[in-house]
Amino acid sequence: MATEQTGEAESIFIGGGGEGYGLPQRLLLKYGNRHGLIAGATGTGKTVTLQILAEGFSAAGVPVFMADVKGDLAGISAPGSAEGKLHDAFTKRAAQIGLDLHYRSFPVIFWDLFGEKGHPVRATVAEMGPLLLSRLLELSEAQEGVLNVAFRLSDEEELPLLDLKDLQALLTFVAENAQAISARYGLVSKESVGAIQRRLLVLENEGGAGLFGEPALDLMDLMTVDPSGAGRISILAADRLMHSPRLYATFLLWLLSELFEALPEVGDPDKPKLVFFFDEAHLLFTDAPKALISKVEQVARLIRSKGVGVYFITQNPADVPDNILGQLGNRVQHALRAFTAKDQKDLAKAAETYRPNPRFRINEAIRDVGTGEAVTSLLEAKGIPGIAERTLIRPPSSQLGPIDDAARAAVMAGSPVRGKYEQVLDRESAFEKLRARAETAAREAAELEARQAEEKREFERARRYDGQGYGTPKPRTTSASSRSDSIGEAFAKSFARQLGTRSGQALVRGVLGSLFGKR
Template sequence: MTTDRIFVGGGGEGYGTPQHLLLGFGNRHGLIAGATGTGKTVTLQILAEGFSAAGVPVFLSDVKGDLSGLALPGTPDGKLHEAFARRAATIGLDLHYDSFPVTFWDIWGQQGHPVRATVAEMGPLLLSRMLELTEAQEGVMNIAFRLADDQAMPLLDFKDLTAMLAFVAENAKELSRSWGHVSPASVGAIQRRLLVLENQGGAALFGEPALDLHDFMLTDAAGRGRINILAADRLMNAPRLYATFLLWLLSELFEELPEVGNPDKPRLVFFFDEAHLLFNGAPKALVDKVEQVARLIRSKGVGVYFVTQNPTDIPDAVLGQLGNRVQHALRAFTARDQKDLRLAAQNYRPNPAFSTEDAIRDVGTGEAVTSFLEAKGIPGMVQRTLVRPPASMLGPIDPATRATLLAASPLAGKYDTALDRDSAYEMLARRAATAADQAASAETAPDPAETAREYSRARRYDPTPRHQTPRPAPAPKRSPSRQSDSVAEAFAKSFARQLGTRSGQAMVRGILGTLFKFR
């Protein structure tokens, strides 16, 4: 068995030569495409197995729950085994079933270790993308982040962000003098989008302990790379949250990992399933960022593989960076489908033995048209390929097995308990409490003007000589430096006012759980 390549599939009568993905070009990125039901998930599974066996950690999202079977070996019985045995014999594979080291992750902590990021780490650009904000609303989001930096108030969790936006709304006029026009309507629109995100459960993504990316790059005792599986079946109900979270992971890898040049094998391979969700309606600035990451992250030793139904889902600037390609069948029932089929065929180095367009249309389930980088990084000639069967189990594992694997995970207990450090919300709450106390003291203190009037009325009936009566002390003058509130004071006062309103009660409820409920 060779250790510098991954066997993807082979040929029989009418098919091409055996196809391998060279590990030295594994960080040159890749594409797995094809219509629903043509075998993309199995191809993803065998590539994850191959990288893991070579000692390369893998991250992938499990959008249907099928990929958890990587944790168990396949079973040598039943009709499925018979079909696998026939395929293995055809392509010359010595089939052995095996399991692979798996780490399960889940934003909500139900099917895996909780995975979190701080609001500050996510940043205003990705948050704006997640919330589908307009340009003006994105500008307000940037102001909120800038203000948090200036006031040294960390934005860690969801309630930190909502509290900071509440301040921006209450003090839009004052802030506009420093950072341009701040529309209360824009702030309100952001707050409504945050409410939708919270109702979808997206608030669970933000907080601490935040994910340590090096926990994605572990190996087991045998030197095999751990396969990190993100449970994404529920996450797919919020597609923007899903796409933004994966893009954040990718950008964090790009920023944190050092340059390694051209390694013998990748340090990590990242599979981006349902990749069309990343680009649907994406602004040009975001597409440019993805292109930049795809172009430069390979020098960090990271390979990115996009999984989608049609290559046209990927912008040309990004598609041109994908050197290793597995194209399953595309159906051409409509004029648009036929156009997409022609465009897909043009992405491959032609093979004079057959029409690439016809091959993409005609390959069956478990078959593909493939092209992998060869020596010196030259794209290989397109081949019709029978994809090898997986060594691990096809389909999902049961909940009891998942729970057992989670308990035995090397990361068990590290992320299970959420932390709530002193951050923007707590700091603002303390300022609000101080402002509320000062306001209460001012209400209960005697009014100097009224005291003087009472004194004047009392003197009319006071027999004490005028010269023996002490004169009332004048009311203290307000210092010129106190004539206008600072930004911080205005914030504290506005926050105190909100504690008595419905929105303020919602913030308190965020701290105290379900103790307070609106009637």
């Protein structure tokens, strides 16, 4: 088993020692929600460490969410092989660290934003909120302001934003009624609206449109256990998604914020309610505005009281801002290369964050550990950081590497959410409501034009009658401005009247969307 009993505290066995190595290292489940870090250069063993942690949490009945950025984590759904060179190496490592290795599979649910390698994952545009959407689209401050106005208008005018066509329709509406909207909310330029629409087109071309819509992801589907009590491991296929790194980071950040908002406070549970692995964590923080990083820091600090542990996986600890890095109590540091002056500075900085061990220099150990080895520091009793130890990481119980298409299809066929998300729903939302308003305005304008035409014909007939000496006709009073109203102008006037009378209630969005979207 991946979990063991150590005194009164259940734990996950991470690895152990041999000659020249430290004591066996175990992650106490009680402190599994105190977050963690898995760091190291490419090829040093981060993926195996991620896999054994996921196995350990699952075996302890803790659901796990993780992204498979290279396509090689799907093997968790199949048992490891008792044959071949890899088995021989694993057997040798197990004997060296005192592990009784048994191969087994773990319950897995596959997800995919593109619906190709897993169940589709969707969120509504409203849930994503203007801040995260602005970051996803790389908008300027002025463009973000226009997007905030659009979201506010959506709330007050009861125009639900579910998918991208809803947002595109609303932005078109904003551009056509820019004068009336600017009078109420501040300057809205058609140029800014056009820039947002172009960025939405780029997002569509990258395949991002599939993220938005219904049925939206039910967070409870990420927090289930199988009939044996093992936590289900939700694996997001992200090998294709990584071609759009900003989409990848934005989606995971949205998911984290939704968990923060939806889950109740539980204090310090005996084990986490969910463990969330954030691979390629540097993508979250690269070029992120300070306000966003501050909010991520707040979420990371507070979400542990809701029983959620967040583990960041990245090549260098320097990729994670200091205020967030300081909250990561469980650490597995694989080798860092030190070829340049900057590398050496980062190495020294990483070493300073560990509790010293008199037996070795931490900076030298981080530089010299081989593949499958690491410097570890895991929280001990009362949440005290453990002394840094050189550790041989244990081999996984499940298959190391990808699975074939047939095996993936078999897992999906037995999925507890099979059929729940595959069919897209398209209920009435902003697109349909705005189209209905436009059709109503067009019909009213057509009726007005017909009445005006009839009045004009009556006037001409009366004038001809007057020419025969029967008096001067007086045309019905219809102003020139009314006669020249276009469909868009009629719509705009109707909308302007609504602005003066409707107060509306804002829709509830995720913590990041709501806190930043309503300034």
